[in-house]
Amino acid sequence: MGITERRLKEKEKVRTAILTTAWQMVKEEGWQSLSIRKIADAIEYSVPVIYDHFESKEAILVEFGNEGLRLLTKKIQQAREKFTDPVDQLRAMADAYWNFALKNKEYYQLMYGVGMACCEGKKYLDDKERFDYIVMESIKEAISKNKEPGSNICLKYHTFWSILHGLVSIKIMGNSPVSGELNKMVLDDAINGFIKNLG
Amino acid sequence: MGITERRLKEKEKVRTAILTTAWQMVKEEGWQSLSIRKIADAIEYSVPVIYDHFESKEAILVEFGNEGLRLLTKKIQQAREKFTDPVDQLRAMADAYWNFALKNKEYYQLMYGVGMACCEGKKYLDDKERFDYIVMESIKEAISKNKEPGSNICLKYHTFWSILHGLVSIKIMGNSPVSGELNKMVLDDAINGFIKNLG
């Protein structure tokens, strides 16, 4: 069955061609200007070929969204592993989150619908539990080390994430007239407040 | 010149008809499905008539964006006026922000590009200085009342806003599986942390 195998590999090639071309376009011109027709043009196939590999344009976006979450989760994981003290871990993860979002604006936009089309209440992010788990572990430890072990971990996690997401999405939307340096200070300031409030 | 005056009033009527119809559509079906053609259809004029009143679809959106900011600023102002203690003011303004965003999801989405098309780095919000000013006043007072008068007000303001925006946009995007009650707790928790960190 060497023939059908080669066939499958050819198909996989086209599939990855679609994805890499699409990603290149997004990086160059943003999500707005990504279109099935342009992808087809770039990979020198006709439009319906795209639909042999992806059910819809949405499906392509989901692909990228999941990839983005995978990358982010990895970064967070690595940041956490660098420290043993939970508070240090939280600071490192906040930094990693911030850096990921700004270095991978396109991923972040897609993942959380910052200035995007689509994304109407749909949750791309099925694998988000892993991300949640990693951050919550540090929060749990940080709380148990302090005097207030009765705190709601889920609540604290949510607060943590909100702070990060707010900062990042304001930055990405370009609504913030302040410099990048100040933004980093804001991040540290907000995280400090969060940590102080842990116990 | 009674004739030209009546003419102008007629024109104004069409203009407001466009806006009210558009707004109704958005409330019913979301920003996604708003189209020039549907508006024209609803007000029983042909498509180009819209372009006699608005330069583009974007211009209509800007109109709503500014209206949203006006409304939000008003709510924030009113919340502030209810208290004299700056910390109470901050809490009230945070509540007002939260309530506005959830009661006026469509405005908020447009203003800050939460799950929207358009909004690529453009800043609709020219009048944002007023909003900034109102919040910063309370922060300034809260800081000067505490021991740490050297704090950067602009930084603190930004932190405050980031917390609010993060919470709101996560809620609006529907990425948060937690209940509305918990969300309110998260808001209070985050604001508590912010206030503790003020001095």
Place this chain on the structure above:
DNA sequence: TTATATTTGCTAACGGTGTTAGGTAAAACG
């Protein structure tokens, strides 16, 4: 090898979008 079945890729269309050029009829003005 030949006949059949499957896969591959295409053209062309459907219905939708924002936007605009160009024409017509009505109204306002001198």
Place this chain on the structure above:
DNA sequence: CGTTTTACCTAACACCGTTAGCAAATATAA
């Protein structure tokens, strides 16, 4: 009344996502 401005429309342009249907190339079976 004639002229000019205004209001309004039809029709088109250039896109978009999506799909039906067909032709050619390939793989499978007899």
